[in-house]
Amino acid sequence: MCGLLGLLTSDGSAADAVDLVAAATHCMRHRGPDEPGTWNDEHIVLGFNRLSIIDIETSHQPLRWGPPDNPERYAMVFNGEIYNYLELRAELGRDEGAVFRTEGDGEAIVAAFHHWGPDSVRRLRGMFAFAIWDTADNSLFIARDPFGIKPLFIATGPGGTAFGSEKKSLLELIDRIGLSEDLDPRATEHYTVLQYVPEPETLHASIRRLESGTYATLKPGSAPSVRRYFTPQFAVRPVTEATRQQRYDDIAQALRDSVAKHMRADVTVGSFLSGGIDSTAIAALAIQHNPDLITFTTGFQREGYSEVDVAAESAEAIGARHVIKVVGPDEFIASIPEIVWYLDDPVADPALVPLYFVAKEARKHVKVVLSGEGADELFGGYTIYKEPLSLSAFDKLPGTLRRLAGKVSDRIPEGTRGKSLLHRGSLTLEERYYGNARSFDDARLRAVLRDYRPEWTHTDVTAPIYAQSRGWDPVARMQHIDLFTWLRGDILVKADKITMANSLELRVPFLDSEVYKIAETLPFDEKIAHGTTKYALRKALEQIVPPHVLHRRKLGFPVPIRHWLAGTEMYDWAHETIAASQTDHIFDKSVVVAMLNEHRDGVVDNSRRLWTILIFMVWHAIFVEKTLVPAITDHDYPVRL
Structure with a gap:
């Protein structure tokens, strides 16, 4: 690395x-x-x-x-x-x-x-x-x-x-x-x-x-x-009762082999550990090759935004030494300019901040860590992948009726139960799904951007990808979109940039060619089944991970920015960042300030949209205005950053 x-x-x-x-x-x-x-x-x-x-x-x-x-x-x-x-x-x-x-x-x-x-x-x-x-x-x-x-x-x-x-x-x-x-x-x-x-x-x-x-x-x-030279195919092979268990065994064996090879190093290898099944599986397999494995997790002091207790329980269950880093709002805010500098381009995912702190802590102990990125994209782990089931009735409607449902949804007041279902049901998969993040809809985007171009919307990015997956089942098509967008645009960028910021190598055993060869064959009902996600993976890991995490809801490293932006922790910082930013030619800052105040007053949750703009403004101050110089001294950088 x-x-x-x-x-x-x-x-x-x-x-x-x-x-x-x-x-x-x-x-x-x-x-x-x-x-x-x-x-x-x-x-x-x-x-x-x-x-x-x-x-x-x-x-x-x-x-x-x-x-x-x-x-x-x-x-x-x-x-x-x-x-x-x-x-x-x-x-x-x-x-x-x-x-x-x-x-x-x-x-x-x-x-x-x-x-x-x-x-x-x-x-x-x-x-x-x-x-x-x-x-x-x-x-x-x-x-x-x-x-x-x-x-x-x-x-x-x-x-x-x-x-x-x-x-x-x-x-x-x-x-x-x-x-x-x-x-x-x-x-x-x-x-x-x-x-x-x-x-x-x-x-x-x-x-x-x-x-x-x-x-x-x-x-x-x-x-x-x-x-x-590589394009994901998701060449689904049906699973019968006679072959079902063998498929689960194949997944487990491929993952065992991948972790074994990812443990190859002439330095100590540790593992990140949240409260979910993915990182727990990796750590449980890694400790078979290193009995002295150290695992690392992070969380916040605010209730509901920490998985440190579950992670600690998992570490104890597999016999690993466990290290915890708890992050407070002050150090969270102070770290943002440095993190954005390391990123090169902005990524408005708040989870990269706790990742930065847990990586910094891990580097005190090890030089390499394993992590569970990629499992959701390969095995169908995102809750949104259940959506085709809830909207299946709309697929049977003629186009005119689907469009009518969309017009009806437009007349229903915001917050009314069923409005979102009608709206999303009126859209095709290509129209409604473009990955795991959308900070702004068209109306809000038009209001906040000075130079809004409707032709530069999400379909500009996703249409060529969807063209490659015609005829696939809807979950496979969503996975395919995420592999080309969310995974490589968000997940892997923050995994690489933030760990390397701390001179720490991060390895991802799920994103292995042999693991992928099995994952791409799984049919729809081996991903989304029995009310859960990643069904086949969970079955494959029944003898590997502790029972308390096997069917636990995924949280990762949740961050309380919704509360902090509305309170004393981050409101003033956000307001000062907006005021100082020389991005008036890009954003209508009066709209941004109004969004911040709406959020503070509890009118609407604007945290995701605000964070997207705030991170861009920090990036702009560093790389364009050059008015913000992060305090980076660990590696003897020159003055000009």
Whole structure:
């Protein structure tokens, strides 16, 4: 787990940019405080910050490797972990005659690319973003893992192409490649609706993200040629009474194998532990490989916003040592600028704040943690996935009657029972579902945004994804949307950015290629059944997790911002943030202030919408206005952030 940065020049002037790349790499020192490094030839500069996890003594980067007749043909920088690297090294040595000079996983990537070409990415079981420079033909190959666990930003201009693990480092190279720092108004609107910036966008128009499950090839002076190598399929296979238990056993075995491989490290591995089934399952399997496992959780002092008691009970049940971090409102508020700086682009998910504190606490004890992200998307864990059942009657109505139901709902007063059901029932799945977050509906969005464009709505993001899933059952289609939107836009961004802010590697065993192969075969009634979600997963884990969490409602790390924004804890901070923000050209701040006061007075719960705008305003102050400088001193950053 590390931070990579590269600059491929258009004119062969890479030697002149070494110091610039080294300085820009330092902006993400938190990703790899153990060892910095650079390498260059006339075309490219590669920079790297290493967090040493596997083969600590010899797997230095940028890494050089090649066949016996040209042993330094390739130069590679790599962020992530390849969990089947031992198997790959053995196969490459046996079948291809590959020779290795380290004991790490990095050489397995380069050797696989040399012998198997771009399709080698399909053989990598893990999380990764990497760049391989071929000195023999002056070509660059960059790739990202199937689910988007590890980030990779990219920008191409007249002076070349810059790519890296963090956008803030690319911003240091923008002038060098001839691009501007102008914002992308479409991405801004998407963020305001969804509470995250969907891939491949960023809030800076000149910087994009290489999408999950894709790779790109390019040469000096050329634009990247991007190709998708992984698309979720959800190739459902029916379950009969004769095969049902075997399917549950297969899930359990795949997860056991995944956790075993995710435990591979030359440092101590711990585990995050909330009160839910996902993280508890991971911890219960992890302790089989490390009897001294330490688990970590966080919560708040406010009743109903903490799972520390349930997590502690789970830790005791599996025999793990447990560490708890309780967060108060003052330190919560004080941490926001620092967290937003680490994020690169705003993510308006309050759960990332407690995640930041539990990651900081965990780093005092371990260098790697396991976590339960991805289980909901793969196994059908979100409550909203039950909605197709409650709306099934509407599917039988002709289009005219469905539209009539929508018109009737428009005339029903807000808050009236049944209004929401009628409205959502009048819509098709494509119209009503676009992931697990929507901060603003069209009317509120039009009121708050200065430059509202109705054509930049959620369907702008989801329509191409829905086009890939025609004919699937509705839950599979919703999962497919979430894999491309909520998972990689919110869940995995905060998982990567916030743990790496604390130089902590987070691993996600549910998001494993072998676990996915089983999850994608599950039919509708093995996800949503008997009044619960993740039905097949729960059945598979009956002998693994303690009974008290097996059917417990998912909470994660709940945050009391609804109460804090209405009270003395956060109201003044919110009001001052709005007043100071130089975003009048983006938001109608009078509307935002009115929303805050409505929320304080209990007229309507605006917490989600307010948080979305407040986090954007903090981001704007840091990256655009440059009036807010977070107090980041842990990694000896330069003054200019």
